[in-house]
Amino acid sequence: MATSLRVNDQFPDVVLPDHQNEMIQLSHLTRPGLLDQYLGFQEGSPLILIFLRGFFCPRDQQQMRQMVEFQAELAVNYARVVTISADPPQVNAAFRVGLNARWPFLSDESRQLIKQINILDETEGEYAYRAQPYTFVLRPSLQIHTIYNGWFFVGRPTLEELRHDLRAIMEMRADYRYEAYADPAIRQIRIPQQEWEHGAPTPGANGLPVAQGTVRWFDVDTGVGMLARGDAGPDVFFHFTAIPGQGYRTIKPGAAVRFEIISGQHGLSARNIQPIE
Incomplete structure (x- = not known):
């Protein structure tokens, strides 16, 4: 059968x-x-x-x-x-x-x-x-x-x-194919390390909107997480490459942060995530 x-x-x-x-x-x-x-x-x-x-x-x-x-x-x-x-x-x-x-x-x-x-x-x-x-x-x-x-x-x-x-x-x-990741829209979310080669600029210096909030969660295994905005707006997705620095970067849930917001075709994402002391 x-x-x-x-x-x-x-x-x-x-x-x-x-x-x-x-x-x-x-x-x-x-x-x-x-x-x-x-x-x-x-x-x-x-x-x-x-x-x-x-x-x-x-x-x-x-x-x-x-x-x-x-x-x-x-x-x-x-x-x-x-x-x-x-x-x-x-x-x-x-x-x-x-x-x-x-x-x-x-x-x-x-x-x-x-x-x-x-x-x-x-x-x-x-x-x-x-x-x-x-x-x-x-x-x-x-x-x-x-x-x-x-x-x-x-x-x-x-x-x-x-x-x-x-x-x-x-x-x-x-x-x-490698070329798929060279698209400018992709590089706004999955950010090449050389973007931070000379350090992180002040959030908003490039004209992007800036928000404050906290890290809602971060998955160390996949390198992705969500930010809760302090203005009660929708949560914002981020990839670890949005944290300025070199190598693999992590951030703790609950940490207070300031970040830039990218409005993409598939939702909001964050870049230039910086801790608030």
């Missing part, structure tokens, strides 16, 4: 519980990050979607061990991976911890998705009604780029095959 899905079909945007029993929608895994949204790069991230028979299958275990080796590379390639099985969340959680995996493990205990895409295995005697081990590589829109039938292990994708799939998808992104 082969899946009813084909390359270029739209994969169902399902909502399933993860290993922590929290509901996850597939499209939420592929949507663009906050920085990309403000820069206008709306494509999002590719997704490797792996269906497993379960923790007990030695072939599944081997495939998952390979993916654990691959997960650090996926992170720097802005790609995501998720696994789906008929096991309950607590079983998936134990399997995930044992593997040292860091991606979501989703549960389709009712087999609703597995039946919908026609990959329910009804041939096994000991472990019946499990998903056939398919791997789908999805574009950020959840459109199918590649399908791998892993009934025999040799049919499952190698890491090199996944690299080729991801490269083909990433090459379609508007920001795949």
